[in-house]
Amino acid sequence: xxxxxxxxxxxxxxxxxxxxxxxxxxxxxxxxxxxxxxxxxxxxxxxxxxxxxxxxxxxxxxxxxxxxxxxxxxxxxxxxxxxxxxxxxxxxxxxxxxxxxxxxxxxxxxxxxxxxxxxxxxxxxxxxxxxxxxxxxxxxxxxxxxxxxxxxxxxxxxxxxxxxxxxxxxxxxxxxxxxxxxxxxxxxxxxxxxxxxxxxxxxxxxxxxxxxxxxxxxxxxxxxx
Amino acid sequence: xxxxxxxxxxxxxxxxxxxxxxxxxxxxxxxxxxxxxxxxxxxxxxxxxxxxxxxxxxxxxxxxxxxxxxxxxxxxxxxxxxxxxxxxxxxxxxxxxxxxxxxxxxxxxxxxxxxxxxxxxxxxxxxxxxxxxxxxxxxxxxxxxxxxxxxxxxxxxxxxxxxxxxxxxxxxxxxxxxxxxxxxxxxxxxxxxxxxxxxxxxxxxxxxxxxxxxxxxxxxxxxxxxx
Numbered sequence: 001x002x003x004x005x006x007x008x009x010x011x012x013x014x015x016x017x018x019x020x021x022x023x024x025x026x027x028x029x030x031x032x033x034x035x036x037x038x039x040x041x042x043x044x045x046x047x048x049x050x051x052x053x054x055x056x057x058x059x060x061x062x063x064x065x066x067x068x069x070x071x072x073x074x075x076x077x078x079x080x081x082x083x084x085x086x087x088x089x090x091x092x093x094x095x096x097x098x099x100x101x102x103x104x105x106x107x108x109x110x111x112x113x114x115x116x117x118x119x120x121x122x123x124x125x126x127x128x129x130x131x132x133x134x135x136x137x138x139x140x141x142x143x144x145x146x147x148x149x150x151x152x153x154x155x156x157x158x159x160x161x162x163x164x165x166x167x168x169x170x171x172x173x174x175x176x177x178x179x180x181x182x183x184x185x186x187x188x189x190x191x192x193x194x195x196x197x198x199x200x201x202x203x204x205x206x207x208x209x210x211x212x213x214x215x216x217x218x219x220x221x222x223x224x225x
Numbered sequence: 226x227x228x229x230x231x232x233x234x235x236x237x238x239x240x241x242x243x244x245x246x247x248x249x250x251x252x253x254x255x256x257x258x259x260x261x262x263x264x265x266x267x268x269x270x271x272x273x274x275x276x277x278x279x280x281x282x283x284x285x286x287x288x289x290x291x292x293x294x295x296x297x298x299x300x301x302x303x304x305x306x307x308x309x310x311x312x313x314x315x316x317x318x319x320x321x322x323x324x325x326x327x328x329x330x331x332x333x334x335x336x337x338x339x340x341x342x343x344x345x346x347x348x349x350x351x352x353x354x355x356x357x358x359x360x361x362x363x364x365x366x367x368x369x370x371x372x373x374x375x376x377x378x379x380x381x382x383x384x385x386x387x388x389x390x391x392x393x394x395x396x397x398x399x400x401x402x403x404x405x406x407x408x409x410x411x412x413x414x415x416x417x418x419x420x421x422x423x424x425x426x427x428x429x430x431x432x433x434x435x436x437x438x439x440x441x442x443x444x445x446x447x448x449x450x451x452x
Contacts, residue, residue: 094228141438
């Protein structure tokens with residue numbers, strides 16, 4: 001096939017700056033919220049760290065900053081790329097569904113596992129925010145106080161924690177997948193890696209590059225900026 | 226090439242998951258009670274690594290008070306015939322009772338089978354002889370500005386203790402060393418930790434959390450937004 005004969009080291013752009021901003025805002029907020037939340041939650045840490053009112057302030061205002069930052073990205077960022085990403089996550093073709101049963105069917109830019117992870121993360125973000133606001137306001141106003149809010153917030157934390165550990169393993173340690181980190185830091189991934197892990201997307205992107213290169217040669221006489 | 230058969234699944238999955246999460250306000254408490262035998266074993270397992278055991282430690286100030294047996298005193302004064310000051314040793318020498326009760330926090334968590342040891346307020350009150358005009362006790366914590374109160378009638382219930390032991394150990398610092406109020410029928414915010422003084426008063430004052438909208442009578446299941 002044509003793509004296989006392409007030279008090594010070609011860079012395919014996988015994530016836009018807006019997508020990366022969403023990811024890193026989420027990652028940074030999650031880390032601060034997890035650390036401050038655990039210090040509020042685990043007695044051993046609570047005693048070690050003390051300063052509960054300060055930690056509570058950090059926890060609450062990090063959450064506020066996290067939501068504001070996400071809103072800001074949507075307002076000021078590349079909304080088209082976000083809509084495109086959401087559409088990709090929404091649509092599951094037969095290969096995606098097969099991939100969940102047994103790996104190996106060719107995948108698009110996001111594989112089925114990544115789509116699933118994005119769905120769970122988005123849903124949990126909303127549920128964390130709702131329960132968090134209720135806990136925050138419930139302290140002052142009994143109308144916002146429900147017996148199980150804190151339980152739900154805790155269970156979201158437990159599930160997210162294990163998802164987070166798995167995510168870190170795949171992006172930092174597992175040898176065949178950790179190249180993906182490059183896509184989230186610098187925006188591009190190596191074509192050979194992409195052909196192996198996201199073949200349908202890699203082929204389509206490579207074809208696009210090629211047709212663009214061909215168009216550029218046709219217009220070689222024109223000055224470039 | 227086979228038909229890729231694309232289906233819009235992602236949005237639905239997101240909405241379903243979110244709806245499931247939000248509806249857990251209706252079933253989460255039930256599920257957690259059903260799963261309690263499993264999860265409590267898990268938390269017991271975790272308790273060996275991280276001292277969890279179901280407790281959460283809530284404080285309102287920068288750091289927890291430190292108990293020094295040489296300087297700590299429990300002062301009991303106000304509307305009493307015989308104001309007293311107890312050292313830690315005095316406290317331990319008073320008639321000791323043990324009880325197992327359940328601890329309920331107003332934020333929704335519960336610890337079952339808590340073994341307390343301490344002194345009944347009934348017995349303590351007999352020593353100071355409240356005046357007829359005394360109606361309530363104001364409890365003052367070393368953790369400022371935490372205070373709360375009980376009526377004398379509430380404090381005289383049979384299982385209301387000034388506890389100095391938890392699960393066979395002297396009360397630890399996070400649990401309010403050396404002594405805290407325990408009233409199992411009420412939410413934990415009534416159980417003042419790091420207790421340093423008790424003042425008998427004619428009119429029940431508002432405590433720290435009551436000032437933030439919590440009920441004066443914190444009966445478990447009958448107040449604070451629960452029916």
